Amino acid sequence: MCGYCTEKIVFSILERQRANCIGQLDPVFECEYFLQEEENVPVALNAISAEMGQPKISPSPGSSALTFLCRGLELLLQQGFDSPSYQKLLGNHLFRVALKAVCSPKSRKKFCQLSSEKGFGSLSLLYEQATFTDGDMAKRLQLSADRKAEAESLLQHYINWWLLGHGLQKDKQHESTISISSHHTFYSLFLAVWYSVVLLGPEPEGQQFWLFAVSSGLREFELAGNEVRHGNQVVGIAIASCLGF
Numbered sequence: 001m002c003g004y005c006t007e008k009i010v011f012s013i014l015e016r017q018r019a020n021c022i023g024q025l026d027p028v029f030e031c032e033y034f035l036q037e038e039e040n041v042p043v044a045l046n047a048i049s050a051e052m053g054q055p056k057i058s059p060s061p062g063s064s065a066l067t068f069l070c071r072g073l074e075l076l077l078q079q080g081f082d083s084p085s086y087q088k089l090l091g092n093h094l095f096r097v098a099l100k101a102v103c104s105p106k107s108r109k110k111f112c113q114l115s116s117e118k119g120f121g122s123l124s125l126l127y128e129q130a131t132f133t134d135g136d137m138a139k140r141l142q143l144s145a146d147r148k149a150e151a152e153s154l155l156q157h158y159i160n161w162w163l164l165g166h167g168l169q170k171d172k173q174h175e176s177t178i179s180i181s182s183h184h185t186f187y188s189l190f191l192a193v194w195y196s197v198v199l200l201g202p203e204p205e206g207q208q209f210w211l212f213a214v215s216s217g218l219r220e221f222e223l224a225g226n227e228v229r230h231g232n233q234v235v236g237i238a239i240a241s242c243l244g245f
Contacts, residue, residue, distance in 0.1 A: 035067050041075045042085045045092065066187065068098035070194045072132065077198050081138040090133065102191060103129045110188045119153035122146070123192045143199055151196035158193050162186055 038044035045068070072095055075086050089095050108127035115121040130137045141147070160166045169179040 032064050032067060035064065035071060041071050041078075042088070044071060045075075045089060045095070065098040065101040066190060068095060069102045069132075070191060072098070073126075073191070073195055074198050076132065076138060077141060077195075081135045099129055099132055103127050103132070107188065111192065114185060114188060115154075115192075118157055120150040120157070120192065123150050123154060123195070126191050126195055141195070141199075147199065151199050154189070154192055154196050155200070158189065 035044050072086075072089055075083075075089060079085050081087075104127075108124055111127050112121060112124050115123065125131050125137075125140055128137070131140065132138065161168055169182045171177040171179050
């Protein structure tokens with residue numbers, strides 16, 4: 001999807017939110033972006049569940065399954081495993097489908113390969129279903145000295161690699177386009193990147209939404225020929241600054 005189509009969808013949702021009349025959402029693109037941008041996580045998850053009806057969660061990279069799980073992780077970190085909102089989420093069939101799709105043995109193996117010797121390997125716990133469904137296991141996500149160091153290490157890697165482009169592979173036929181393998185790597189890391197920002201961010205109710213928009217859309221928007229002032233280098237510096245790096 002091009003940047004112009006994305007803009008149109010987002011502004012349509014924002015206008016309806018401003019008018020307090022969301023109405024019916026398109027089950028593909030509008031549901032996805034509403035799920036990304038709605039500040040109230042339970043409201044977003046409940047609305048999407050109602051709109052989508054029967055589960056149609058795609059397990060493909062960058063899909064609604066990843067977005068669904070990221071918002072659930074945010075709720076878990078902000079309100080706690082035993083909170084009524086998170087316990088209700090655990091009973092949501094769509095969330096269970098997303099959890100199974102993202103936290104698979106294959107995903108965990110891929111993350112372990114990517115994080116080997118980079119200082120954030122133990123964040124592979126995010127790719128275990130039990131981390132989200134077992135209260136004792138979920139406690140491992142709480143902020144600690146080790147978790148803080150791992151999250152900082154991952155975000156430094158993300159900034160240097162994805163935003164600044166150090167070691168980022170380009171398509172052999174189109175040098176201005178990021179390779180498919182790099183995109184797959186990005187989505188393999190994304191759940192852990194999201195966790196790190198929510199965990200470390202000084203203002204969790206804002207920065208993570210910006211990061212999602214930047215990380216999943218800015219580079220494509222830039223490469224599509226649209227002007228993004230200063231580009232990813234300044235964005236990377238800004239993210240590092242707001243997280244206290």
